[in-house]
Amino acid sequence: MKFKVYHYHDYQPKKKLNKKKAYWLAAAGLFLMIFVIGDFLFSLLAEYIWMDSLGYSDVFITILSARILLFAAGFLLFSCTLFLTLLGIRRAYLHHFFPEELPFIFRQRKLFMISSLVMASLYGLLGSSVVQGLGWERFLTYQNQVSFQVRDPIFGHDISFYVYSLPFWNFVVSSLLGLVIVILIIQGTAYGLAKLLWRDRGARVQFTLSVMLLGVLLGTKHFLGRYDTLLSDTINGFQQKSVVYGASYTDVVINIPSAYLLGVTPVMAAVAILVGLYRKNWRLIAAVPILYVLVLIGVQLAAWGVQQFVVTPNEFEREKPYLEHSLTYTRQAYGLDNIRQYVNTGSGALSEELLERNSLTLNNVRINDPRPLLDVYNQMQTIRTYYQFNDVDVDRYLIDGEYQQVFIGARELNTENLPAQAQTWMNRTLRYTHGYGIAASHVNHVTPQGQPEFLVKNLPPEGSLNVTRPQIYFGEQNYSSVIVNTKVDEFDYPEGDSNVTYRYTADSGIPMTRFHRFVYAWEEKSPRIFISGLITEESQLLRKRNIMERIKSIAPFLQYDQDPYIVVRNDGTLVWIVDAYTTTRYYPYAEPVRTGFNYIRNPVKVVVDAYTGEVHFYVVDREDPLWQTYANIFPGLFEEKIPEDIRAHFRYPVNLFTYQADIFRTYHMSDLEVFYNREDMWAFPTEKYYDQDILMEPYYITMQLPDEEQEEFILIQPFTPNNRQNMIAWLAARNDGEQYGELLLYRFPKQRTVYGPQQIENRINQDPYISQQLNLWSQGGSRTIRGNLLVIPIEDTLLYVEPVYIESDSHTSLPEVGKIIVAYQDYIVMEDTFEEAIDRLLEMEAGDVRADGQQSGQDEQTPLIVTAEALVDQLADLFNAYRDAMSAGQWEKAGRIMTEIEKQLETWQQQQVINQTAPGEEAEPVDGEEADAEG
Template sequence: MKFKVYHNEDFKPKLNLNKKKTFWTGVVVLLIILFIVSDLGIALVSEYIWMDSLGFSDVFVTIFSARILLFAVGFLLFSCTLFLTLLGIRRAYVRNFQPDELPFVFRHSKLFFLSSWGLSFLYGLIGSSIVQGLGWERFLTYQHQVPFQVSDPVFGHDVAFYVYTLPFWNFVVSSLLGLIVVILIIQGSAYGISKLYWTDWGARVQLMLSVLLFGVVLGAKHFLGRYDTLLSDTINGFQQKSVVYGVSYTDAVINIPLAYVLAALPIISALAVIAGLSRRNWRLLVAGPALYVIVLLFGQLAAWGVQQFMVTPNEFHREEPYLEHNLIFTRQAYGLDNINQQVHPGTGTISGDLVERNSLTLDNVRINDARPLLDVYNQIQSFRTYYQFNDVDVDRYMIDGEYQQVFIGARELNTDQLPSQAQTWVNRTLRYTHGYGIAASHVNEVTPQGQPEFLVKNLPPEGSPEITRPQIYFGEQVYPHVIINTKVDEFNYPEGESNVTYRYTADTGIPMTRLNRFIYAWEEGSPRIFISGLINQESQLLRKRNIMERLNAIAPFLTYDQDPYIVVRDDGTLIWIVDAYTTTRQYPYAEPVGAGFNYIRNPIKAVVDAYTGEVHFYVVDPDDPLWQTYANIFPDLFTEEIPEDIQAHFRYPVNMFTYQAEIFRTYHMSDLEVFYNREDMWAFPTEKYYDQDIIMEPYYITMQLPDEEREEFILMQPFTPNNRQNMIAWLAARNDGENYGELLLYRFPKQRTVYGPQQIENRINQDPYISQQLNLWSQGGSRTIRGNLLVIPIEDTLLYVEPVYIESDSRSSLPEVGKIIVAYQDYIVMEDTFAEAIERLVEMEAGAVRPDGAQPGQDEQTPLIVTAESLVEQLADLFESYRNAMAAGQWEQAGRMMTEIEKQLADWKRQQGGGETGSDEAAETDDEEAESATGQETEVE
């Protein structure tokens, strides 16, 4: 077949274009492009200047270079592929159609090239943005990866293959697959509508090449997909769940062999399609894809059948080796494979000698609760509406030579709270630039009014630890940028009716040269930065003052804890410490937690100076392979030499500990059959806060661990059995010195009951004296707050401590510590101070006083006169608890409830009779009546 070739002279369509309009349109488009490019350029330059001022320009250059490289590769790949595709389509059309039959854009070569390059440029930008945005970290970690020295039991690859290599190649294959699918859609539409794939050899070649590439890339995706079986708990496309996270029996028998078949089938199918296009054979054209789909569906059905009919009837024995892999690798991924486990008897008795031996532990028992304490700090120590405490944290300090646990909070500046008339650019940018000082209080002391006993307070700060540089320019607030050392003096702190001013003394900001003023005026959209006469050559710009924003901008590849805490260094300066994590969801066989990852470490402590904004990334876990990989990429970013006064305040992070404890609830089981049946699942205990039962969170305490010589800072989490309230174990993380990061587990003997936190809460509710007092305090416009219930292990015994706050119902209420409840074994006392409560418990254990407060030998009279109305309320509550326990099958709990009911009735009778029961006969009568009542209640049940 011959086609007539038309030259431009043979056909010149008339274009009715308004040249003037076109010119101005072009100018507008050019200006928009220049503005966008300039804006991007300014943003990059401003970021580089800022990073360079902090000493991290090499980090910026490394990331930017990787982005530029991937951007260039992605742009060329996506744009050139699309342009060549469009060019090939036009040539095929020109060869086979008359000029007047061509689409409009194909008739004029200049218009075609202009529009094609425009579309290709746009497509290249989209593709390259995706490639550089998602791929730069995978590219760099793939290049600089460090092995984990742990191999998976199925394919024998080091874990680094799954963490670094597999994500990178999956990203490459997915990008190519997306590109080829778009090209195939364009080619299929262009050649399908015109039917050129039957008549034009060039069109067929293009389609054949695209189909072959699609088959090869799809096959590569299936080939890599076999590794996904180590990173999932589903066994087929129907999302059928397996009892194992990672490779299961069905994966080993069906899915992995199927992946090899599916890797070859797309290539075979592509060849069949190519043959069908060459021979114009519909059967070959359809046969290849149909075979691929049939095998894919058959594989899914086969996996479903094996799971249903071979695995499920004998699941444990089929999955036993894979359950072991899941157990081992999950423990490794969360750092739970080297926990030091011991037995804690929980049977020790409290005595004066025990109290004396553990005086430092008892002196650091936290009787204040950080949640209501934050309100107290903001009301007592903020002084002005524009000051704000965002958080109150727990830390420890050497104060007057003693190791003391303290609460500490930073007094930050919130310019949004300035009066409306003061919300000017000068005030927000030049004058109100920083917060001021901290407040700190004892965890274990309160004033006679129930307020915290402050260690550091007031403006300027008074007390110990001494603060020499209280200005806080960088913190947790959403701070705007500020410019310091201008012709306007900065507000420092209020003093009476006037204000004290200040001048910034460091040299860590961005110098306000004329060029820098222009750059940051553009970036901030604030011309005042450039034109203001209040800014001079000595001025500095402080940028990204929110510490989380600052850290994420410097090292975005780390995951940061959302609870920074302020620290006073030995020289009196203030710093922020933020825990930085390395995480991945690519650890084979490891069960993920709710956050989506299945591996976590805390190798880095990020430290930000609250005054200068200087940032240091201190290494605390150099054995972490993920950190080692980032250290290869950014060799100058991390610091391994840690100042002692900073290291002394490192805390094991609560968030990471919570993730570990969540996993350990299940993965503490070592027996595979017990693990499979989840027979020994643990739970987090509950506690009462206000009037609600909430999940108990990990908490810091100071205590002396068994076999240790001194007290240390501990993070601990109690556990209870699943669906039961007695305590079965507690997990601890050590925080001090060389022992930092060590995990300890103390199990309680299973043959005896150790009270759990909720059981203590219930006993508090059931105590006639305490419950009545709590009810009385909750009346008349007041309410009670039950603070943290802390379990305090002391040698072989356990104490339970709970502060009781009293506050009014008014909006400006000030919570006050009213009483301290302390429980020990079967004793519960409520006193004004913790020391009085401990003294009372020691006397009760020694027999010096009875639990009801009477001296031995005195008439057994209840010191509290119980009214009939209160007795009815107490009995109603106890009987409701009894009914609930009976309904839940908790016979032991129900028995205790009934015993308490009998005790209340007996106490009432003694009160009504005025003294002792009087005779054995009267006591027997009481017992018979109680038994009769019990029998009747049981019959009702």
């Protein structure tokens, strides 16, 4: 049978394309591709040399091998498929069109082959880049997976199937689907415009093969989709939500069985399309996709109907077993299934004996807030404009034999703050190479001026912590690469009008051989690295000096905490500690957090030497199956032997604790009906900061837990009931010794009220004396800063402590700790020091009359001047303080003292008016008794 030749009705011979120009365009495309590949290979080489210098070349090779394997497979699959498709299209066109009717490129075989090769290669590069970029980790974890020793309750698969196998197979199917859809679009466009599907057998074969493959892949995706019901709370395509995260009643009854039907339907549809093509039956071809869509809609409608008319009227009973699954597996996923729970009455009495038993707790109560404290550090301890403190962290040290909590920050170098004339390549790369030293201060002491009392300060560092190697080459700044041991001496630190210089003494950088200089000159796009005469063979390149970039480059498969903290080791060297997490969003029945994952552990602590840049990945949780899988993939990466002086500074990470506490707000409920109704939801309390109410974040304190024998470094988070402000419980994470990582929950009895943080804040606002003082300090160019409100549990007693900062509106002002507010039960006091506040509370608890004549325990704290002698004593003290402030040039403080003097005099005058009674008049009776008012 001969086919009639198809002619374009309006065909006009096109102007011939210049062959030389076409070849030049093809050559330019090849050259561009070669250049891009070459630049990529240079980057790989630079990365390998750097990883090898750190001792992690095995990690690099393992990841690179997986990427090359997937890249090669993806490149061959994507490029060959497209190339063969283009050849088939050209063949069909040549068979059915006269040469003069064909596009020029179809008539030129060599040009067509070159162009097709370029297009297929570019498509292969694009597809393989996606495959190796997204698939290498799935491939390696799939190959090396470790069992979780827990099975899901619906299909009976080990959790590892959902964490490793399911994502890998979904990725494979999705990649192939993307390829087939692109090929179908190309074939459908090329063959459809020329109507070749009816006339060319080869075109039909190509197209039907693609359609069959599409049907098989869609069917496989539907079949795998039944497992996705355990990883979602969506019931159907109408985005209807279930009360259960994971497979619900509707999923088990409708969605999981229908996955088998949906898995077969696309394959049958593909067969029907094939038959329709060969029989030239357009109706059959058009009807099959419509039927497939109708089946999809029918399944979604069935799920909607079951949910609406079967589940909703009796939801709790229908979903009861699945609620149990959600409760159990969510607790497992976040490590909340082994929390030890206690009852804390919160009603203990404050006494001197209790305070003596908990003296170390009191000595470590934080009266500084790290948020305004960072400004103080940057103004008082940077010394020069090019130094900067990025953060102030809380840690603990043994100082003079006493376990003390301290604030600590690293003084890093920020070359962006160098003067404009100093922003030269030599200065930024060879001379200004490192920061210098730390600053540390007590958490519980301030100077008479309200500033932190420094434990370590100045340049070189001096103080209670012995820092023997203060140079900081690696830190949190966005550092560029530097070269050390050149002919240029490095700037170390300023000393008077001159600068002290330094020479790098470690051997941890990349040696600057001629080959390495060429590689990194290319990689850094800096020819000076190769041509500069200031660089010698003894020089070393320090690369990736930002510690987060450094550790992510070595182990990109871990998730990292964004709050590294500096530690002074026993030998005086400085290291950074970063918490590393393993996470997944594929844990069945576990509700995800806001960031998307629904499983998290902290099995690794990363330690980076601030001087050498050496990186150690220390294991702290060997039970984590995700870590075990990575340990199988990278056997030389993780270390188990941890130096004791580093282990002593491990902190339970705030981010992990926040995620756990957030989930625990709901999943602390064990009664299924209470859990279903969310009757006992908890919330994070709020506190006052500046003039805003903000959510209270977890905080570190040193305290002695109930039933424990000594103080520990604890991370705690209070809870309040949902939509109420009283405190219902507090969650604690232990940080020290063998108890590291243990979670404890202390509940308060529901039958009594325990003040929550916001209630204390409100009572502070309502206290006449305190609110008056805060308002006075906020006038005349000053403002007050309400610091962290800390809830301090001491046995069965609760103290609430909040520092009050006073700061000028000037941008260069220093926040000063002006007062300390301490609350206990119904008492609130504000004093100059924490010790004075505690003494005042003890007096009030004992029911003593205070020295100012007011009955202890009254909320009103406005002092009542009783005698002229008392007034004179107070004014004398205030005047002495005023004179000292004026002598020290502390004008703002002097102004506040003068305001207080005027207030005392005004109060005295008002007192005299009230106490003066006209002769012969009687004062009002008190408590029903006659009281004579003698003038």
